[in-house]
Amino acid sequence: MPDLEIKPNGTPPIQFSVMLKNRAGALSSLVRLLRGDHIEVIGLSVQDSRDACVVRLVLSDPDNAMRIFMEKGIPHTTSEIAVIGLTETGGGLARALDTLRAAETNVDFAYSLMSHPEGKSLMALHLEDTHFGMSVLHNAGFKVYYEEDLVR
Missing domain, CATH: 3.30.70.260 (ACT domain)
Structure with a gap:
């Protein structure tokens, strides 16, 4: 059986899950906020509901994104x-x-x-x-x- 352990080649990527109000422009505003700090969206998935949506993001600079989310009080989780x-x-x-x-x-x-x-x-x-x-x-x-x- 092959060895199932990989050598540490780096840090696993982080995904942010952000809860946004389901209204026109909410996602655009979030992306503009990130771009203002030169953070690019590498991956995006949106799951919507009537009142809110969960936006899953993979970002080019997760450390700075975390700082922005904390400073702006944007509810999020990471995984x-x-x-x-x-x-x-x-x-x-x-x-x-x-x-x-x-x-x-x-x-x-x-x-x-x-x-x-x-x-x-x-x-x-x-x-x-x-x-x-x-x-x-x-x-x-x-x-x-x-x-x-x-x-x-």
């Missing part, structure tokens, strides 16, 4: 995610999901990120055990991206 590179064609996504299923680890949710400067398509995965899932994916030959790889 570690796994980010992998996929090829534009082929069964990369299916193979990744099959790999995680075979390892008996659950995917809570997933979404694609903006293209990486190297041209790779990136997928963010929120897993029940991020470190284990990253190890499994790495050992299956997937390129696992760390926070340091995503900072632009």
Whole structure:
């Protein structure tokens, strides 16, 4: 059986979950606030409801984003995610999901990120055990991206 531990190659990427009022311009205002401090949105997922929405963000500078959210009183949580590179064609996504299923680890949710400067398509995965899932994916030959790889 292959070794399922990966050598520490960096910090797992951080995802912010921000609760916004479900009204026109709320997301735009948040993105402009971040851009004002040169923080780029690398990944975005929006889950809406009638009164509020949850915005999941992967950002180019999580430390400064955390500072801004704290200073402005913007309600948020953070969680570690796994980010992998996929090829534009082929069964990369299916193979990744099959790999995680075979390892008996659950995917809570997933979404694609903006293209990486190297041209790779990136997928963010929120897993029940991020470190284990990253190890499994790495050992299956997937390129696992760390926070340091995503900072632009």
